[in-house]
Amino acid sequence: MALRRARTLLDAGAQVQVIAPQQHPDFAALPVTALSRHYRRGDLSGAALVIAATGSADVNAAVVRDAQAQGSLVNDAADATRGNWRFPAQAERAGVQVAVTSGRELPLLAQALAERITALLPDEESLDGWTARRELAITQPDTQRAASLDALRADIRRAVGLA
Ligand SMILES: C[C@@]1(CC(=O)O)c2cc3[nH]c(cc4nc(cc5[nH]c(cc(n2)[C@H]1CCC(=O)O)[C@@](C)(CC(=O)O)[C@@H]5CCC(=O)O)C(CC(=O)O)=C4CCC(=O)O)c(CCC(=O)O)c3CC(=O)O
Ligand SMILES: NC(=O)C1=CN([C@@H]2O[C@H](COP(=O)(O)OP(=O)(O)OC[C@H]3O[C@@H](n4cnc5c(N)ncnc54)[C@H](O)[C@@H]3O)[C@@H](O)[C@H]2O)C=CC1
Numbered sequence: 001m002a003l004r005r006a007r008t009l010l011d012a013g014a015q016v017q018v019i020a021p022q023q024h025p026d027f028a029a030l031p032v033t034a035l036s037r038h039y040r041r042g043d044l045s046g047a048a049l050v051i052a053a054t055g056s057a058d059v060n061a062a063v064v065r066d067a068q069a070q071g072s073l074v075n076d077a078a079d080a081t082r083g084n085w086r087f088p089a090q091a092e093r094a095g096v097q098v099a100v101t102s103g104r105e106l107p108l109l110a111q112a113l114a115e116r117i118t119a120l121l122p123d124e125e126s127l128d129g130w131t132a133r134r135e136l137a138i139t140q141p142d143t144q145r146a147a148s149l150d151a152l153r154a155d156i157r158r159a160v161g162l163a
Contacts, residue, residue: 089114
């Protein structure tokens, strides 16, 4: 679990520190700093986002409490309602990102919706074409500009399946 979270955070550009007595061997290949020991109060100092993902509910509760006391965002991997951060399913193509949360614990729905949305995401060529059209449109005089943006809006809406 911690490994999956670490990959998500690294993909988002975070600096990741892992604290656990036993760590999955795949951590060795990741650019994380690792402490091979039990969690101690004080370990969270300076952390913007904290994930409690031990198998122990008591340790996770202590981590959540300590994180909240210092004002950090925190996720309890065993129960998202105990923290204030949730992990969404993600759809991404050519820089366009959509995050889907079920607002509850229903990851299979979030994943299914993210998969459906991925199929709607435009390719790089379309994005580049629309961006160029927008850049041109916003340099035009008012009436022409409105017509160009309306035409672009209609094309974009059609491309994502809207009437
Ligand atoms: C609350 C949340 C976490 C949070 O935000 O804190 C949460 C909670 C839990 N997930 C559990 C199980 C599974 N999670 C997945 C998959 C994903 N889970 C993700 C998010 C979230 N999962 C958040 C809610 C999201 C929402 O609903 O909106 C995704 C979308 C994103 C991500 O994890 O990065 C990711 C897709 C990754 C991808 O697309 O690649 C699969 C399927 C699989 O692995 O393929 C299973 C097995 C099937 C099943 O159990 O449904 C368990 C039981 C654990 C146990 O057995 O103990 C809990 C805990 C509980 O429910 O208590
Ligand atoms: N949100 C989700 O999608 C999922 C959540 N989970 C939850 O995540 C948690 C972890 O599950 P797994 O990764 O499968 O368990 P795991 O047993 O593989 O890993 C637990 C890790 O916690 C470490 N640990 C134990 N005591 C510790 C302490 N005092 N201080 C620091 N580290 C300590 C262990 O060394 C180990 O590395 C569980 O609470 C489980 O319910 C599990 C699967 C999916």
